[in-house]
Amino acid sequence: MTDALPPGSVIGILGGGQLGRMLALAAARLGLRCHIYEPSETPPAAQVAERCTTAAWEDRAALEAFARGVDVVTYEFENVPTEALDVIEAIRPIRPGRRALAISQDRLTEKTFLQDLGLATAPFSEVGSADQLRTAAETLGLPGILKTRRFGYDGKGQVRLREGDDLAAAWAAMQGTPAILEGFVAFSAEVSVIGARGVDGAVACFDPGENVHEDGILRTTTVPARLAPSLAADAVLLTGRLLNALDYVGVIGVELFVCDGGLVVNEFAPRVHNSGHWTQTGCTICQFEQHVRAVAGWPLGDGTRHSDVVMENLIGNDMDRVPELAASGAALHLYGKAEARAGRKMGHVNRIVGHG
Amino acid sequence: MTDALPPGSVIGILGGGQLGRMLALAAARLGLRCHIYEPSETPPAAQVAERCTTAAWEDRAALEAFARGVDVVTYEFENVPTEALDVIEAIRPIRPGRRALAISQDRLTEKTFLQDLGLATAPFSEVGSADQLRTAAETLGLPGILKTRRFGYDGKGQVRLREGDDLAAAWAAMQGTPAILEGFVAFSAEVSVIGARGVDGAVACFDPGENVHEDGILRTTTVPARLAPSLAADAVLLTGRLLNALDYVGVIGVELFVCDGGLVVNEFAPRVHNSGHWTQTGCTICQFEQHVRAVAGWPLGDGTRHSDVVMENLIGNDMDRVPELAASGAALHLYGKAEARAGRKMGHVNRIVGHG
Numbered sequence: 001m002t003d004a005l006p007p008g009s010v011i012g013i014l015g016g017g018q019l020g021r022m023l024a025l026a027a028a029r030l031g032l033r034c035h036i037y038e039p040s041e042t043p044p045a046a047q048v049a050e051r052c053t054t055a056a057w058e059d060r061a062a063l064e065a066f067a068r069g070v071d072v073v074t075y076e077f078e079n080v081p082t083e084a085l086d087v088i089e090a091i092r093p094i095r096p097g098r099r100a101l102a103i104s105q106d107r108l109t110e111k112t113f114l115q116d117l118g119l120a121t122a123p124f125s126e127v128g129s130a131d132q133l134r135t136a137a138e139t140l141g142l143p144g145i146l147k148t149r150r151f152g153y154d155g156k157g158q159v160r161l162r163e164g165d166d167l168a169a170a171w172a173a174m175q176g177t178p179a180i181l182e183g184f185v186a187f188s189a190e191v192s193v194i195g196a197r198g199v200d201g202a203v204a205c206f207d208p209g210e211n212v213h214e215d216g217i218l219r220t221t222t223v224p225a226r227l228a229p230s231l232a233a234d235a236v237l238l239t240g241r242l243l244n245a246l247d248y249v250g251v252i253g254v255e256l257f258v259c260d261g262g263l264v265v266n267e268f269a270p271r272v273h274n275s276g277h278w279t280q281t282g283c284t285i286c287q288f289e290q291h292v293r294a295v296a297g298w299p300l301g302d303g304t305r306h307s308d309v310v311m312e313n314l315i316g317n318d319m320d321r322v323p324e325l326a327a328s329g330a331a332l333h334l335y336g337k338a339e340a341r342a343g344r345k346m347g348h349v350n351r352i353v354g355h356g
Numbered sequence: 357m358t359d360a361l362p363p364g365s366v367i368g369i370l371g372g373g374q375l376g377r378m379l380a381l382a383a384a385r386l387g388l389r390c391h392i393y394e395p396s397e398t399p400p401a402a403q404v405a406e407r408c409t410t411a412a413w414e415d416r417a418a419l420e421a422f423a424r425g426v427d428v429v430t431y432e433f434e435n436v437p438t439e440a441l442d443v444i445e446a447i448r449p450i451r452p453g454r455r456a457l458a459i460s461q462d463r464l465t466e467k468t469f470l471q472d473l474g475l476a477t478a479p480f481s482e483v484g485s486a487d488q489l490r491t492a493a494e495t496l497g498l499p500g501i502l503k504t505r506r507f508g509y510d511g512k513g514q515v516r517l518r519e520g521d522d523l524a525a526a527w528a529a530m531q532g533t534p535a536i537l538e539g540f541v542a543f544s545a546e547v548s549v550i551g552a553r554g555v556d557g558a559v560a561c562f563d564p565g566e567n568v569h570e571d572g573i574l575r576t577t578t579v580p581a582r583l584a585p586s587l588a589a590d591a592v593l594l595t596g597r598l599l600n601a602l603d604y605v606g607v608i609g610v611e612l613f614v615c616d617g618g619l620v621v622n623e624f625a626p627r628v629h630n631s632g633h634w635t636q637t638g639c640t641i642c643q644f645e646q647h648v649r650a651v652a653g654w655p656l657g658d659g660t661r662h663s664d665v666v667m668e669n670l671i672g673n674d675m676d677r678v679p680e681l682a683a684s685g686a687a688l689h690l691y692g693k694a695e696a697r698a699g700r701k702m703g704h705v706n707r708i709v710g711h712g
Binding site: 031 | 405685703
């Protein structure tokens, strides 16, 4: 731990949502303090962090003061504007590093990077015009998914295209936003691996979880995933390869499709990931603490699974079920959000279903 | 959950030490907010709570403002002055209630209460003068322990007396503080039970842990305790009896001596307890969340032990071992205290040693 930040050091977190909140709670366990930077008022993470700066991503003075007041900077979402990161990076290290962030921010760059690394992805083609969309559809075939290159999450910025759809209209609806067309991948399940890499290069992965989505939003993660042992090993190995190739520091979430021919990488997120929330109940050290350990230069913790867990997201009106869930014996996690809007992640519940 | 405080409600916590800090972290998981009241500057709990009032226990206006700003009040230590509690209780409920607090604040009252309940305690006698001490020593025999009736913790306010010791000098050293003499109890081990009782009267106890003290301070707790099944059942049953007799709401820590004739109650603490820290790693729901659930009127959670744990306190210079412990695979908990003084509890470490 020669380069480790000592207890009492301050972790700066860009973004004050539930991921920032749970990072702050994990940092507190290690005696580390947190300073949140978030443009919107009363973010969930501010309730549990020692300090919160409420300022815009364009506020250079606020960004500089924030960076000077912390020892290292991390982020809870990958769409922090590049200019804000430039200001911060001139003052303090940002972990995970800028390269992982830049690659993951752009679906075209991401898929190209993954393929160059020898990892399987869905077939894809760049789409910057109606003509390119037509050509891409002919090359890849339909059905497929037209996705914005940047700023997509929880199924936003995506449209499914089927044979016979009006491609010109589909492109027009994108309003000129650079996009890619992804070809169809026949998969039997989606799994994800939460991996971590320390400053010292040590790599540790949590057991793969099996994800179920509804309306483009993660609904449940079940661990262990129903996955042949060889594929589970593949999933962990390719995550390690990705972490090393990116010279990564922190936790990464890698989404994979389980196909007849093996695993296909859907995408990765350079941060703690919703599909890793089960680790709070299933492991001694959860993904949030693992991330804090990595960015603070500490050794990674023991992420061995001691229990099998089903994680269920609580979205919007699911908050009505809180009284019942509180009495159910499961571990409830609520994010401190005042208003339960449709599609908004309000909390999650981890249920132990067996011993690992 | 009809009387339960909804998510977003505010728990007021009297005292901002490590127990208050870990209560605040547990409350955050349930979407509850915390307001700390603590006379000293920069308390550990303030780093993770939404609000902190820094004011004296005698500051009536501050106490009233605090009480009005929260939905329920609890405490992390049992020596909150009575007058402060009177001010608060006129405005908001205090959980656990005043009776448990009053009884536990006075060793004479506590032991009398326990005996009236039919529970075994060490033999004891009130000591308010040198004469009374002499009589008590004759009646109970020596060795024994002279203890202040109030304000003792971590072995403070106690002196061991042996046959032939100068009793007049021992009493003079107490400077007139009301005391008791406790007779000697031959025990093979000290165990403790962390129990909880909800607003609805439901009772749940964590598995008994076995405690080892050094210099009057808890050093380790090992769970499960090496305890015959019948004694383990006794320990849990007497804790339930105590909780019911006190019409208790919240978590209680009950320290027991294991003797040839059965269990002898040493004392109880009307709060979360150092010997219950293992539950953070060994159970789905830990003692801190159990306490928050109870005082917030929520149903108790599932405190079943999924793993065997050894908890070790980190005291003073033990902080030098943090780099080694961080790499050891155990779960580290640090309290955010700036200065590592001798005898000061700085953190603890929970190590999984088997599966429950």
